[in-house]
Amino acid sequence: MNLFRVKDNRTLPKNDFASVRNIVNRIADKTLRELEQEGVFVFPEKINDASDIEEEQVILQSYNACYRTSNIMGFVGYGNESIAIESRFSSGEKDYFFQYLLERVMGFPNVVDLGVHANQGNGLFDLLLFLFPRYLKDALRKGLFKxxxxxxxxxxxxxxxxxxxxxxxxxxxxxxxxxxxxxxxxYDNSLTELVQHTIEFIRRKPYGRQLLSKVKEEVTSIIDVTPGYRFHDRQKVITVNQKAPIRHAYYREYRNLQYLCLLILRHQKNQIGTASKELYGILFDGAWLWEEYINLLVGDIFYHPMNKANQGAQRLFAGNTGLIYPDFISRDSRYRMIGDAKYKPAANIGNKDYLQVLAYMLRFDAKKGFYFYPSTNGVQKQYLWVNEGSTYENNVKAREDLCVIKLGLGIPESCGSYKEFAYEMDNAGAVFKAVLFDS
Structure with a gap:
């Protein structure tokens, strides 16, 4: 297989993609929605409601004689060609940083190395399996499908x-x-039986029982309502679900679960992407992963409004006007602080980023605002004091009570193994939080 590695948020000459020209022709300038319809798995799945990932976003955009990548990371394959999109904050041959975010945010154990196993085999397939508990839990929040x-x-x-x-x-x-x-x-219908077939398939994997233990109650609920389940009916159930996908908007979570189950069960007969003209892959929004990881570190200090889940909505103005979702609002109402997770280097934080956080600070009467970003130079802290006065009166000076702070979390470099990287990353997270407390 021809594997081409590229970092996110990079611009490269089109000639560099010569070895994977066929797949580039299939994905270049196509939106995430279009790729999803062709068989690529996009996470988070509710892309039209997520703040940092939009259905019109593309993973590979034509720009004169170059192609430009975005915040999207993951893997896409077509025939015997594949592209692995890695994090720009990873150093060395292996993308330990992306793996670490998947492990901490999504609960994926370190069983997948997209750079090595990103092929028609088990690397991509394992990622799909580890998505199952989350999708099952999301679907059953709507109740059992009837x-x-x-x-x-x-x-x-x-x-x-x-x-x-x-x-x-x-x-x-x-x-x-x-x-x-x-x-x-x-309740005993083609969709719930498809879910049970997937449960039984995962259960037979070496790590299957441990994986399903995260959704023990949901698994029991599915099994209880599908007395008509028969192991030998698997292909029949798959065919019925392929012909009749869930379309009702209310059951969006079940539609996502149905699609995931079909990908998993079809893999048993034909490995993903073995058809010469089948596009396949799995993509993650790097900005979303970074924001959720920061929330794991500072969740005890900050509220975390989430527009993807329609939780914690705020308004700029009276009269229910000006809907906003700050990334982080401190729990201490006396000394309010605002936080904004940025999946970009410190030098790229500016202009619109400043205006956004300053607007949030005004709304919540906060004296400090933070940008939480990945740093390749260890933990970094830069104070930016807000000016007062005007150049017209020649009285501009820095205020002493109002500032924004760029606070970088150090990403380890030159680690010989993922275990070493994870250890260093855990320490960096602890240092980051200590510096935040002292700010």
């Missing part, structure tokens, strides 16, 4: 449409039974 199905019966208690051909085949000579079918509203 829909109309047609059940077939052959007894003397006729209640439904008589099936004459089946009656003749099954009840000759006549012994008192009638073959009929009835449309019923049931």
């Amino acid at each position: 829909t109309y199905i047609r059940n077939k019966y052959n007894d003397s208690r006729v209640s439904g449409s008589i099936d004459i051909p089946r009656h003749i085949a099954q009840n000759t000579p006549f012994v008192g039974n009638i073959a009929y079918s009835r449309r019923e509203y049931s």
Whole structure:
């Protein structure tokens, strides 16, 4: 397989992509929504509601004689060509930083190295398996899925449409039974059985039981409502779900779960991407991963409004006007602080970033604002004191009570193994939090 590695937020000449020209022709300038429809798995799945990932965003954009990558990281493959998009904050041959974010935020153990195993085999497939508990939990928050199905019966208690051909085949000579079918509203349907087939498939993996232990109650609920489950009906259930995807907007979470289950179960028969004209892959928003990781570090100090989940909405103005979602609002109301997670170097934080945080600080009467960003030079802290006065009166000077602070979390470099990197990263997180307390 031809594997091409590229960092996120990079601009490279088109000639550099010559070895993967076929896949580039399939994905260049296509939006995430278009790639998702072609079979690429995009996370977070609710892309039209996420703050840092939009359906019109592209992972590879044409720019004169170059291609430019965005904040999206992950892996895309087509035939025998593949592209691994790694984090620009990783050093060395292996993208330990991306792996660390996946482990801490998504709960993925370090079983996948996109740079080594990003092929038609188990690397990508393992990522799909570890997404299952999260998607199952999200779907069942809506309650168990219930829909109309047609059940077939052959007894003397006729209640439904008589099936004459089946009656003749099954009840000759006549012994008192009638073959009929009835449309019923049931939890035991093609979708819930698809989920149980996926559960049983994962359970047989070496790490399957540990993985499913995270959603023990949800798994039990699915098993309890699918008495019609039969192991040998797996291909039939897959075919039914492929022909009848969930379309109702209310069941969006179930639609995502259905799609994931189909990807997992189809892998058993045909490994992902073995078809020469099949596009496949899994993509993650780097900015979203970074924000969620920062929340793990500072969640005890800051509230974390989330527009993706419609939680913690704030308003700039009276009259329910000016909807905003600051990344972080300190829990201490007496000495309020605002935090903004930025998946970019300190030098790239400016202009609109400044205006956004200053607006939030004004709204919450905060005297300090923070930018939390990844730093390749250890923990960094830079104070920016807000000016007062005007150049027209020649009285500009720095205020002593109002500032924004760029606070960088040091990303380890030159680590010989992922275990070493994770250890160093945990220490860097502790130092970052200590510096935040002292700011």
